């Protein structure tokens with residue numbers, strides 16, 4: 454997720470919860486109008502040397518310029534990536550207006566055009582991350598026969614439309630119909646924020662092997678471990694019995710470590726403060742603190758005040 458699950462986060466997460474997440478999709482590298490310069494600006498985020506002590510990552514590409522897509526994907530393969538992911542789900546209007554991200558979903562011919570050019574020239578495997586449509590969830594049904602024609606590694610579906618952005622309900626009925634028609638492994642993504650959500654989704658879609666967590670990992674950094682250690686007898690094959698949650702940092706300890714890592718970055722105080730607050734806004738939901746404590750961090754206007762407020766909460770709430 455742009456601005457959230459970049460290298461810094463992935464490194465800290467891996468240090469705190471090794472093995473909790475099987476793999477991460479990188480925030481997208483954009484081909485902006487056929488110009489690779491934008492993508493290269495962010496390439497550090499996925500360079501294997503920098504990602505060594507971090508979550509395993511699959512680089513993601515946003516754009517629909519076939520020549521540049523192949524060039525970027527094959528360069529990523531050269532540096533060691535066996536798979537790249539194509540983002541056709543991004544809902545930002547400045548992206549969709551150019552038929553990129555979920556903006557391409559009402560135009561199956563353009564999807565086919567890109568795949569026709571790219572697939573035979575691509576060295577890494579290709580996977581796709583998509584929504585049900587841009588305007589209508591039924592758009593996916595014109596796309597599925599096209600996707601079925603290519604050797605994709607998998608298809609991740611976030612069952613919303615682009616127009617919904619991140620609001621409204623996920624459309625599980627349409628997702629279920631699409632699942633039955635796709636010939637590729639399907640990964641479910643969307644509103645998986647608690648163990649109960651996971652159990653509900655797992656029970657409804659037993660054929661799905663892999664689930665992608667988005668915002669949920671920030672709402673509750675321990676969620677992937679909770680899922681991996683789930684002792685629900687219906688999914689007896691799932692739990693990893695050697696893992697005990699109490700062996701891992703709490704969400705508070707995690708946010709503390711993440712804050713320290715942000716402070717170590719070569720950035721201005723103001724941008725460090727914004728970054729800390731951005732994470733705090735999400736993770737505060739799972740912390741054993743009052744609303745007043747939680748807001749006290751957000752209502753600060755300088756980095757020292759933010760840290761003072763944060764440390765106060767951490768010192769009061771930390772387990773002894």
Ligand SMILES: Cc1cc2nc3c(=O)[nH]c(=O)nc-3n(C[C@H](O)[C@H](O)[C@H](O)COP(=O)(O)O)c2cc1C
Nearest residue numbers: 454455480481582611642643644645666667668669
């Ligand atoms: C701030 C933000 C940035 C995101 N950036 C990306 C991105 O770069 N690539 C991507 O595929 N999805 C991105 N997403 C979408 C998430 O990966 C995910 O599909 C979506 O949030 C639904 O899953 P969730 O309900 O578990 O969060 C982003 C979401 C948010 C909120």
